[in-house]
Amino acid sequence: MQSKRLGWILLAPTLVILFFFGVLPFFYVVFVSFHSWNPFAVNPEMVFNGADNFRQIVFDPAFLHSIGVTVMFVFFAVVSELILGYILAQAFMRDFPGKAIFRTIHTLPLIMAPIIVGSVWKLMTTPSIGIIPHYLDEWFGITMNIGTSAPAAFATIVLMDVWHWTPLVTLTLIAALVSLPPDPFEQAQIDGAGKRQIFWHITLPMIAPAVVATVFIRLMDALRTVDEVWMLTGGGPGSATRFVGVHIFKEVFPKTNYGYGSTISVIVLYLTIVSCWLLYVTMLAPRTKRD
Amino acid sequence: MNTFKLSASALALTVAASSAFAEIDEAWWKSAAEPYQGVTIRGVTESSPPSLYIREVLAPEFEELTGIRVDIETTSWDQMFDKAIKDMEAGTGIYDMAYIEQDIIYSYLARDFLTDLTQLLADNPDLKAATYDESNFTTFADYFKDSEGHLYGVPMEAFLKVYLYRTDLFEDPEIREAFKEKTGRDLEPATNHADYAEIAQFFTAYGEENDMDLWGTTAQAHTGHVASWYEYWESVAPTFGVYNWGINADENYGSSVANGGEMNGPEAVEAMQWWLSMRDIAPPESPASTWTEVGTTFGAGRVAQGLVYGENAGWIAADESKSLVVGKVGVALPPLAEGVLEEVEAGEGYIGYYDGGAFGLPHSSKNKEATALFLQYIGQNEVQPDWAVAAPRVTNTATYDDPKVVEFNKELGGYYDLIKDKGYLFAGAPAYPFHAQVREATAPIFYQILTGNLGVQEGLDQMAATAEATLTELGYRE
Numbered sequence: 001m002q003s004k005r006l007g008w009i010l011l012a013p014t015l016v017i018l019f020f021f022g023v024l025p026f027f028y029v030v031f032v033s034f035h036s037w038n039p040f041a042v043n044p045e046m047v048f049n050g051a052d053n054f055r056q057i058v059f060d061p062a063f064l065h066s067i068g069v070t071v072m073f074v075f076f077a078v079v080s081e082l083i084l085g086y087i088l089a090q091a092f093m094r095d096f097p098g099k100a101i102f103r104t105i106h107t108l109p110l111i112m113a114p115i116i117v118g119s120v121w122k123l124m125t126t127p128s129i130g131i132i133p134h135y136l137d138e139w140f141g142i143t144m145n146i147g148t149s150a151p152a153a154f155a156t157i158v159l160m161d162v163w164h165w166t167p168l169v170t171l172t173l174i175a176a177l178v179s180l181p182p183d184p185f186e187q188a189q190i191d192g193a194g195k196r197q198i199f200w201h202i203t204l205p206m207i208a209p210a211v212v213a214t215v216f217i218r219l220m221d222a223l224r225t226v227d228e229v230w231m232l233t234g235g236g237p238g239s240a241t242r243f244v245g246v247h248i249f250k251e252v253f254p255k256t257n258y259g260y261g262s263t264i265s266v267i268v269l270y271l272t273i274v275s276c277w278l279l280y281v282t283m284l285a286p287r288t289k290r291d
Numbered sequence: 292m293n294t295f296k297l298s299a300s301a302l303a304l305t306v307a308a309s310s311a312f313a314e315i316d317e318a319w320w321k322s323a324a325e326p327y328q329g330v331t332i333r334g335v336t337e338s339s340p341p342s343l344y345i346r347e348v349l350a351p352e353f354e355e356l357t358g359i360r361v362d363i364e365t366t367s368w369d370q371m372f373d374k375a376i377k378d379m380e381a382g383t384g385i386y387d388m389a390y391i392e393q394d395i396i397y398s399y400l401a402r403d404f405l406t407d408l409t410q411l412l413a414d415n416p417d418l419k420a421a422t423y424d425e426s427n428f429t430t431f432a433d434y435f436k437d438s439e440g441h442l443y444g445v446p447m448e449a450f451l452k453v454y455l456y457r458t459d460l461f462e463d464p465e466i467r468e469a470f471k472e473k474t475g476r477d478l479e480p481a482t483n484h485a486d487y488a489e490i491a492q493f494f495t496a497y498g499e500e501n502d503m504d505l506w507g508t509t510a511q512a513h514t515g516h517v518a519s520w521y522e523y524w525e526s527v528a529p530t531f532g533v534y535n536w537g538i539n540a541d542e543n544y545g546s547s548v549a550n551g552g553e554m555n556g557p558e559a560v561e562a563m564q565w566w567l568s569m570r571d572i573a574p575p576e577s578p579a580s581t582w583t584e585v586g587t588t589f590g591a592g593r594v595a596q597g598l599v600y601g602e603n604a605g606w607i608a609a610d611e612s613k614s615l616v617v618g619k620v621g622v623a624l625p626p627l628a629e630g631v632l633e634e635v636e637a638g639e640g641y642i643g644y645y646d647g648g649a650f651g652l653p654h655s656s657k658n659k660e661a662t663a664l665f666l667q668y669i670g671q672n673e674v675q676p677d678w679a680v681a682a683p684r685v686t687n688t689a690t691y692d693d694p695k696v697v698e699f700n701k702e703l704g705g706y707y708d709l710i711k712d713k714g715y716l717f718a719g720a721p722a723y724p725f726h727a728q729v730r731e732a733t734a735p736i737f738y739q740i741l742t743g744n745l746g747v748q749e750g751l752d753q754m755a756a757t758a759e760a761t762l763t764e765l766g767y768r769e
Contacts, residue, residue: 147578236515
């Protein structure tokens with residue numbers, strides 16, 4: 001009984017902080033999402049407008065476009081990070097000269113703030129002065145201009161995200177691989193299983209929880225990407241990289257459309273939860289059932 | 292000459308400013324500040340040279356003189372607005388001073404965010420410094436006044452977006468000869484769009500033929516940042532006779548030609564086509580360039596001419612640590628369509644952007660009196676000359692005639708003369724309380740025009756329709 005009370009006492013500060021900085025703002029955003037509110041309108045007050053904002057969202061081409069490019073971005077970025085992260089994790093499981101140094105360098109992007117990453121990549125990709133367009137032109141005769149080419153801008157952002165976050169995936173997968181028991185692998189080898197069979201039937205199922213957890217984290221992060229994109233392209237060229245996070249930022253801050261911006265935030269939160277749930281249901285739930 | 296000691300050594304500027312400091316009535320400031328000992332006032336502003344001068348030089352000076360501590364937070368342009376608006380909207384009183392860019396003042400006044408400084412000093416004569424007088428400011432201060440002439444912000448920076456050109460290239464005999472041979476006329480700064488385009492085309496071709504990193508014009512044409520929107524509506528469209536973003540406030544804020552506006556009119560279309568044609572022969576970084584990159588491009592010696600914000604014109608012309616074209620820069624009025632200058636002289640428009648800002652005192656401030664003292668301090672004639680040399684900006688009329696400023700003006704290619712003599716031809720942003728809202732609503736369409744996804748006429752038609760829809764939604768258009 002006493003230890004239960006102690007547990008609550010120890011938890012209390014966290015719960016209080018979570019309530020004031022997480023739960024309360026969330027309900028406030030939900031509340032605002034049912035209102036029309038722009039402090040620079042003729043009527044700067046909050047006016048209840050029922051589900052109007054939610055109805056508007058369904059027919060808002062800018063929002064739908066931002067969802068579309070975000071989904072594409074999440075797909076390409078997260079899949080690339082998973083594949084690359086796994087390959088690197090496997091590489092780090094083996095011994096090779098300079099492994100410690102390489103592993104340290106490889107994790108450095110993780111400690112950089114997204115805004116810095118965006119700035120660095122902006123410097124590297126600006127036509128005329130950037131190292132990437134320079135060598136693409138010199139070595140392959142390719143002209144790269146993220147100010148005019150939508151595919152180039154999109155690909156650069158995916159690449160930047162992969163560069164920034166693959167180390168996180170690698171570290172998580174290394175932890176998962178290290179903890180695997182050797183018996184099933186030895187058994188499989190004795191039974192004559194090939195490398196591909198071992199991967200699909202032993203390694204992958206056993207590290208699935210770690211993979212799903214990593215995908216959850218990266219999915220949620222990628223869906224709310226703002227800083228790097230803001231620095232690199234500002235959402236351009238045109239609206240080619242106006243991801244939903246950037247769209248919300250532009251709607252809420254410069255445009256001060258607090259009501260509609262809150263509605264978009266609520267919808268995006270809902271979509272994120274649904275995506276994670278779907279992922280859980282398709283990847284982990286059948287396994288839990290089997291177990 | 293290394294004029295910009297600011298980044299290298301704030302100490303040197305403090306010493307340089309000491310002569311002005313001596314002229315200030317120290318006893319009065321000490322006595323006026325007596326009740327506010329221990330008070331800390333906080334300001335938020337954009338990280339620009341004039342603001343850095345306040346943080347590094349004027350704030351410590353004031354603190355030493357009065358004992359009132361001043362914390363100036365310098366941040367990015369968008370963060371500055373975000374922080375100030377949230378603070379004033381919520382009334383939290385974190386900031387005692389907020390930077391008010393000229394284009395946002397109407398929104399702030401409409402929301403009653405700011406303290407009437409004229410009234411505050413009239414109501415508190417003990418706070419009024421003898422060396423501070425509103426009549427000392429240039430006419431730029433008028434943007435920060437209400438209809439009764441009351442001031443809501445102490446001007447701290449004022450620039451023109453000017454036509455900058457490379458004197459070394461324009462005066463080079465070989466280049467002049469080549470230009471004359473090609474065009475049949477002398478190479479002089481352009482006064483109309485056709486001449487400007489001809490010069491731009493000549494230099495872009497010249498750079499290509501001679502394997503030089505040289506292009507004929509700048510273009511602030513970012514495809515995802517409002518800098519391009521501003522360049523077009525505030526610096527290019529007016530030179531074709533399209534003012535106030537093509538929105539007609541007298542005609543129920545009509546934006547389309549059909550509703551009395553000019554946003555999609557023939558002049559706006561011509562202006563856009565001309566500007567896009569210049570963008571196409573500008574350096575390749577132009578579609579990713581904001582005002583900062585345009586300055587950098589010019590300072591790196593990559594262009595022969597261009598429209599450049601005055602805050603950058605200063606360091607481009609005079610700071611050897613940053614610019615490769617020091618002493619090689621001339622300033623002129625932007626090229627104009629026929630009849631525009633006459634129209635503007637008659638008071639019916641403007642030829643370009645008069646940019647700048649002031650420090651305002653939010654109603655939410657909890658230290659109004661101490662802040663009023665600081666705002667007067669930075670508004671005095673006595674502190675202006677060193678400030679004008681350290682971070683080229685002039686807000687007080689007397690500053691133009693100060694010997695240091697006169698000398699510096701020569702290095703700037705006559706930039707201060709241009710502000711003094713021709714500043715009246717330029718104007719700040721239109722008096723719209725919905726500035727950011729209409730800009731943000733129309734900007735995505737504008738970017739589509741830049742990327743070629745929308746034709747010029749089609750894009751401007753959509754922008755006009757969107758502007759009207761936004762104004763209706765906000766309640767300004769009936």
